[in-house]
Amino acid sequence: MRTRQITALLALGASLVACGSSDPEPAAQGGGDGRGPITFVGGKFEAESVQKIVDAWNAAHPDEKATVVLLPEAADEQRRKLIQSAQTKSDTGDVILIDAVWTSEFAANRWIDELKLDTSAFLPPTVETGRYRDKLYAMPMFTGTGLLYYRTDLVKEPPKTWAEMRRICDEVLPKQKGMACYGGQFDKYEGLTVNFSEAVASAGGDLVDASGQPQVTGEAAKKAAQFLADGFKSGMMPKEAITYKEEEGRVAFQDGKLLFYRNWAYGYEAAQKTDGSSKVAGKTDVAPIPGLDGPGAGTLGGNNLAVSAFSKNKRTAADFVAFMTSTAQMRAFALTSSMPVATAAVYDDPELIKKYPYLPALKEGILAAEPRPKAVRYGDVTAAIQESAYAVVTGAKPVDQAMTELQAALGPLLQP
């Protein structure tokens, strides 16, 4: 009798296995300041172009060769893998590529080391994403911000304000079939945090002020939330946009279902493809995103390079970071990949501007862009923002209530 119950229990045990986390291994403390071969842990995107830089490093440093390890494409998965190796104090990754919003969490947990490198060659806002408490922990590499994609065949001059955008839509849309005015990423995921904080910044506010206090019950945040809520209510934004991540919206724009679309720079090449996949090829351009009273401010995305605190060859690792992000290498990278980089010189390079005509608009966007809130518990912060912003875009809660709840939720999360 009893054995049979135990067997039944045993079979159930598997349900718990997934969440059992053991203590970190006590071994391998602190890493070392040596030189020697290193491992670079990067994301799958633009792997070929990144490999070219690594090859250049390896050719110049035969005794300190770098090996590339690629992590899964999804940002959540990358973060989980990196945190796992950090918690076991593993020295398997010497240089790691981290999302701009993870800097505080990784620095505060002492998973990455402070960097003493020259950052004068980068666009200033990108450097800010690599800092924690005024110290540099991650070197800017990739960057990006929201751009307004619009139809040049229907819109003469891209709008600078939300009101202008609405006016253009009112003029153009009655003559178009099945086209909505504006779309962004409003599904409940990181993209919603980006779009929401972008709206707040474009209304002239900040989610979090300079002293680290949440300011979402302020005038700007409420106006931004109202803009989103009204947009969905009035049909200016199509209701299916609450299921849009980057790709769903990009496809809708390319199918001619949107007049304006907010997306990262990567969508440009795809929109201009003439192989039939895009119905808007040659009829699309990008502009900085609009705002409440004037040009808007985008949210900074991007990935930075950091040196793992558990690396044994930290001197090589730091040199490698400097090499990867040097102007010469970044320019070479930009020639083979459309992924925007943080190096300022790239945006003024005539050859590159010819290749990527959106560069001037992107530079303007990045210089005006705001980073997302810096928080050690960024995962909790972004979850709280998504919770309230999703309630706003779906109309589940009135703006005032959603923002009051968000203010209350963010308070304890941002406490130092």
Added chain:
Amino acid sequence: MTGRPRGQSWLAAAMLSPTMIVLALVVFYPLVAAMRESFYTSGQTLDADGFVVEGERFAGLANYAGVAGERFLNAALNTTLFTVVTVGVEVVLGVAMALVMQRAFRGRAILRAGILIPWAVPTAVSGLMWKWIFQADGVANALLGTEILWTADGPWAKLAVVVADVWKTAPFVGLLVLAGLQIIPSEVYEAAKVDGASARQRFRRITLPLVKPALLVAVLFRLMDALRVFDLPYVLVGPRKHSVETLSGLIWDEATRVHYGPASAYGTALFAYIAVIAFVFVKLLGADLLSDVRARRKEARDVG
């Protein structure tokens, strides 16, 4: 087990020990580690320089506070609803599929293979497939002539998840029931036919009682599977959507945000919940589930 020579039971213990060691390592250790973790908290405070204070702190039952919280209860309700609905529908469909698969007719092999394909598709892949079907301009809306946002948070998302799960696992129930059907001797049916039993009577009086043990095993498996469902709602609708957040989804979300304490506490609660359900199930319906075991034990006693 009683009355056997001592040497034999030692031998049995020795033969079983590798199994027990493996079980201890892969089942008991994680279980105990997770339960221990559920009483601790770590990494939640910063020192003056902005660094996270290292080390664990005993938190007592603080991590379990969330078990009475709105989010946990919502997830528990979703999980239970999902389990009841999907398992119910799957049993009906599974039995029907098994009855069809058992028939002897031309093309039976193809039909059987066809019915089993959904079961062979990995859940994450089927989740992506259904996501494509259920997206705003997807097949489902085109066929139904509707403009429902299936993958947005809301009641439709629940339906989408149920449909996708039934599609995928009804064949599994069908397969187990088919195995049960095939051991029913055809003489029983023939005798019933001779006695003038109608098709309906044959199904109710012969098929159902005789296939019951196999069906119960299928239901038990499905219950335990459905109670810890994670991948389908995650892929199809997305994490942290209240209408389809399951207990496993909640645990995953807490764990990815490095809240190992609450995650372990919720995991322990889920474990207890599943254990209770399985226990009640075996208690109430165990007679058939374990009839074979009991018969053999009786046999052994009689011989001994």
